[in-house]
Amino acid sequence: MSEKKLPLDAKSLFALAQELPTPFHLYDEKAIREHARAFKRAFAWVPDFKNYYAVKACPNPHVLSIMKEEGFGADCSSLPELELARSVGIVGEDIMFTSNDTPDEEFKAAYDLKAVINLDDVTHIDALLRSARMPELISFRYNPGPDRTGNAIIGNPVEAKYGVTTDQLAGCYRRARDLGATRFALHTMVASNELDGTYIVETARMLFSQAIRLYRELGIRLEFVNMGGGIGIPYRPDQEPMDLTWVSSEIEKLYRSMIIPAGLDPLRIVFECGRMVTGPFGYLVSRVRHVTEKYKKYVGLDASMANLMRPALYGAYHHITVVGKEVDADAQVYDVTGSLCENNDKFAIDRRLPKVEPGDVVVIHDAGAHGHAMGFNYNAKLRSAEYLLQEDGSVRMIRRAETMDDLFATLRF
Numbered sequence: 001m002s003e004k005k006l007p008l009d010a011k012s013l014f015a016l017a018q019e020l021p022t023p024f025h026l027y028d029e030k031a032i033r034e035h036a037r038a039f040k041r042a043f044a045w046v047p048d049f050k051n052y053y054a055v056k057a058c059p060n061p062h063v064l065s066i067m068k069e070e071g072f073g074a075d076c077s078s079l080p081e082l083e084l085a086r087s088v089g090i091v092g093e094d095i096m097f098t099s100n101d102t103p104d105e106e107f108k109a110a111y112d113l114k115a116v117i118n119l120d121d122v123t124h125i126d127a128l129l130r131s132a133r134m135p136e137l138i139s140f141r142y143n144p145g146p147d148r149t150g151n152a153i154i155g156n157p158v159e160a161k162y163g164v165t166t167d168q169l170a171g172c173y174r175r176a177r178d179l180g181a182t183r184f185a186l187h188t189m190v191a192s193n194e195l196d197g198t199y200i201v202e203t204a205r206m207l208f209s210q211a212i213r214l215y216r217e218l219g220i221r222l223e224f225v226n227m228g229g230g231i232g233i234p235y236r237p238d239q240e241p242m243d244l245t246w247v248s249s250e251i252e253k254l255y256r257s258m259i260i261p262a263g264l265d266p267l268r269i270v271f272e273c274g275r276m277v278t279g280p281f282g283y284l285v286s287r288v289r290h291v292t293e294k295y296k297k298y299v300g301l302d303a304s305m306a307n308l309m310r311p312a313l314y315g316a317y318h319h320i321t322v323v324g325k326e327v328d329a330d331a332q333v334y335d336v337t338g339s340l341c342e343n344n345d346k347f348a349i350d351r352r353l354p355k356v357e358p359g360d361v362v363v364i365h366d367a368g369a370h371g372h373a374m375g376f377n378y379n380a381k382l383r384s385a386e387y388l389l390q391e392d393g394s395v396r397m398i399r400r401a402e403t404m405d406d407l408f409a410t411l412r413f
């Protein structure tokens, strides 16, 4: 079981929702920092352990600054994400540039920033040479294909557009070395929102095997393996978070039985997790506009899938708390909807909630990653503000809400 806590007591949260226009996203700085430290502690045995926070999960410089202060790097997938990382002083090899279908100018920008460039395809070596040069340190993204089953969310690796195949892998490193690379890393991402720790342990086994193979076939010693992101969070109260201490100790056993005997110690292990770092500590705060009864009962919020699209996009569960009300004998079953002209604009279907009334404040949990970031403007909806609940208890706006002027700014009329 994972308890679904609120970042503030009900009275303070209600007051905040009176003071600030709803909907808005709220991130709990203290909890984010504590969790980042726990992640590092779990992997303390790894030489120079690092998580490159996936910028796409919450692309806000204030959040990235927290990541930097906690010793994390940044995983960037585009030029604007590189810029965001740079803007908070995350530069050089503290950036992992894991892009796909990458334009030449983005390779150049990553090269100029001295980021670790993680190539997604064998042909991207030429794309990199067109726009920059072969860097000293180069990484390749590995797709194991039929040798590994992807998890349910990311899907079968054979169907994935990402990465180089098992047969292509050694050739990539050989060519990179011929072109002047002297330092090497290996990356993969075969799971998304995975809660089963054995999956992560098996990913380590897979990468260690490839590290040994590259050493035997080419004499290349990898500097680090990047396990990707994909560690899940317990969106449902009946789910358990992944036991990172257990995962780490199992990976350590593999390290001792595979990497050390192969003469490959020290080999750094890094991640690029976003969701598990900030996801549970972000909340979408919204207000009930209408409660309606048709063939079913509906709670209509002032938020919509423009603010958080995971439930509508993937049918993902996000826990919902009606602030100040407990689910009790008077509980009702509702669909909780947004205001888009899309019937799948629902935060929950057939959800048991306390009796809801217009004006109630509703908190949607676990919105701190792939939440605001996935927002969009369909139906000319405006994206909401982001606030940081700082460690001293004060609340700071870290992104204002969009206005109609923002929406019209790109139009020519």
Ligand SMILES: Cc1ncc(COP(=O)(O)O)c(C=O)c1O
Pocket: 054, 057, 075, 098, 189, 192, 193, 228, 229, 230, 231, 272, 273, 274, 275, 276, 369
């Ligand atoms: C290459 C890559 N790395 C890291 C991540 C972060 O994943 P998560 O936030 O689930 O840890 C993603 C997510 O899409 C990704 O595509």
